[in-house]
Amino acid sequence: MIQKIVCCTTPPVVTPTTVPPQRPTSLPVRSIPGGYGWPVVGPLADRLSYFWFHGPTTHFKKRIEEHKSTVFRTNMPPTFPFFTGVNSNVIAVLDCKSFAHMFDMELVEKKNILIGDFMPSTSFTGDIRVCAYLDTSEPQHTQVKKFAMEILKRSSKIWVPTVTSNLDTMWNTIESDIAKSGSVSPLIQLQKFIFNFLSLCLIGADPSKSPEVAEKGYMWLDAWLALQVLPTVNIGILQPLEEILLHSFAYPSFLVSGGYNKLAEFIEKEGQEVLELAENEFGLSKKEALHNLIFILGFNAFGGFSVFLPSIFNTLGNDKTGLQQKLRNEVKEKIGTNSLSFDSVKQLDLVNSFVYETLRLNPPVPLQYARARKDFTLSSHDSAFEIKKGELLCGFQPQVMRDEKVFDEPEKFVADRFTKEKGSELLNYLFWSNGPQTGSPTESNKQCAAKDYVTLTTSIIVAHMFQRYESLTIDSSGSISAVEKAK
Numbered sequence: 439m440i441q442k443i444v445c446c447t448t449p450p451v452v453t454p455t456t457v458p459p460q461r462p463t464s465l466p467v468r469s470i471p472g473g474y475g476w477p478v479v480g481p482l483a484d485r486l487s488y489f490w491f492h493g494p495t496t497h498f499k500k501r502i503e504e505h506k507s508t509v510f511r512t513n514m515p516p517t518f519p520f521f522t523g524v525n526s527n528v529i530a531v532l533d534c535k536s537f538a539h540m541f542d543m544e545l546v547e548k549k550n551i552l553i554g555d556f557m558p559s560t561s562f563t564g565d566i567r568v569c570a571y572l573d574t575s576e577p578q579h580t581q582v583k584k585f586a587m588e589i590l591k592r593s594s595k596i597w598v599p600t601v602t603s604n605l606d607t608m609w610n611t612i613e614s615d616i617a618k619s620g621s622v623s624p625l626i627q628l629q630k631f632i633f634n635f636l637s638l639c640l641i642g643a644d645p646s647k648s649p650e651v652a653e654k655g656y657m658w659l660d661a662w663l664a665l666q667v668l669p670t671v672n673i674g675i676l677q678p679l680e681e682i683l684l685h686s687f688a689y690p691s692f693l694v695s696g697g698y699n700k701l702a703e704f705i706e707k708e709g710q711e712v713l714e715l716a717e718n719e720f721g722l723s724k725k726e727a728l729h730n731l732i733f734i735l736g737f738n739a740f741g742g743f744s745v746f747l748p749s750i751f752n753t754l755g756n757d758k759t760g761l762q763q764k765l766r767n768e769v770k771e772k773i774g775t776n777s778l779s780f781d782s783v784k785q786l787d788l789v790n791s792f793v794y795e796t797l798r799l800n801p802p803v804p805l806q807y808a809r810a811r812k813d814f815t816l817s818s819h820d821s822a823f824e825i826k827k828g829e830l831l832c833g834f835q836p837q838v839m840r841d842e843k844v845f846d847e848p849e850k851f852v853a854d855r856f857t858k859e860k861g862s863e864l865l866n867y868l869f870w871s872n873g874p875q876t877g878s879p880t881e882s883n884k885q886c887a888a889k890d891y892v893t894l895t896t897s898i899i900v901a902h903m904f905q906r907y908e909s910l911t912i913d914s915s916g917s918i919s920a921v922e923k924a925k
């Protein structure tokens with residue numbers, strides 16, 4: 439049955455936050471297993487295990503087995519030799535129950551620890567500590583978070599048509615690339631699409647007004663992002679080169695300041711209205727407004743989607759269960775050829791569940807950190823642990839989202855896992871946004887401001903794909919070699 443489209447401008451609905459409750463526990467209190475080893479040697483050994491000898495996933499799995507606990511002490515990179523001011527000691531929290539303590543802002547604080555105890559220089563962000571590095575106790579956090587949520591709300595009128603028209607441009611280019619070269623990776627076209635629609639929606643700035651920004655804007659952001667996070671991310675290139683060249687020191691911001699400054703100029707010119715909104719309604723200085731806006735656009739939004747959307751293509755490429763056909767049937771049946779809207783895609787149970795399940799198995803921001811605001815007792819499924827004020831908690835989402843006490847067959851991709859009553863219940867444990875999927879971002883927490891925009895936009899991208907195509911031939915790396923147009 440073709441459903442009626444209700445309205446294309448209704449923004450995603452805000453629901454109350456439901457963090458799994460942190461109650462006094464009757465579980466046995468256990469001292470936290472693991473340790474930090476000898477100075478220099480312990481952190482270095484953990485870093486090599488994490489980046490080189492095992493890789494992040496096996497590194498954490500092996501430690502869970504060794505300590506018979508999902509909560510333990512360990513070190514997280516970056517470490518020796520040029521990160522002397524960085525304390526690598528963390529308490530890993532690797533099941534849903536212990537991880538959820540990181541959402542309770544009475545227990546933890548989030549000052550300067552977006553990517554761990556190591557914080558990239560503020561020279562990457564105009565000498566401003568931007569929103570993601572601010573704790574909820576800092577007044578600027580409230581100002582910028584409210585501003586971020588306001589620009590999302592304001593843009594909801596143009597969001598869906600902007601996404602779909604930029605998707606049409608993207609698919610037209612991908613089709614002509616396939617005609618020329620056979621198989622193509624969609625990565626560059628995806629990044630151009632992401633940059634364009636976000637720039638238009640969040641800032642009201644049209645990249646086509648500046649040929650240089652239109653051509654290179656997404657690359658400037660890639661380079662700027664990479665330099666900030668390099669010391670902490672696993673690339674998987676030839677070792678020991680990665681350790682020596684990428685993980686041993688922080689790169690200076692001047693290497694990418696050329697592109698950053700051009701982007702800043704473009705936003706100052708084309709995004710005037712949004713900048714004025716930040717100053718007049720949210721009390722931010724011009725400098726705070728500009729650099730926060732670039733960070734929200736470039737790091738939070740462009741960075742997040744650039745990591746996440748390729749996993750949608752990889753997942754479709756790896757599928758052997760006829761998933762494309764099931765998704766297409768649902769889109770055809772519930773929306774047909776009608777234009778898409780936030781409300782219409784909300785009815786696509788399988789499409790939405792497919793998006794959630796992709797986020798569960800491929801959380802785009804794999805590591806989350808939080809520092810104990812006070813002494814408290816933290817519970818895993820089977821034990822309780824005393825955490826001291828100032829200790830740093832570190833959660834590795836790819837492990838947490840495979841918690842067998844919460845998810846049946848946790849390693850398996852189950853596209854309809856999040857459908858029906860049981861599926862809705864499981865949304866309490868889907869944490870990609872630094873909070874449960876049933877929660878709401880507010881100025882009092884650190885949950886992604888765009889939690890619902892991300893999932894609904896991705897559902898729109900999937901629905902648009904199956905309105906446009908009967909099927910796509912995608913390999914396991916996400917490359918597309920053929921498309922069959924919708925009949």
Ligand code: HEM
Nearest residue numbers: 569570586738739742743746802803871872884886887888
């Ligand atoms: C797939 C895309 C995205 C992903 C995976 C993502 C993920 C996240 C995560 C994990 C955090 C919490 C980081 C932490 O404190 O540990 C976060 C915070 C944030 N995100 Fe997103 N995000 C995405 C898109 C967006 C978009 C489109 C916006 C646009 C407004 C946005 C705005 C923010 C802001 C402002 C914060 C900081 C929240 C705070 O400090 O309270 N994100 N995001």
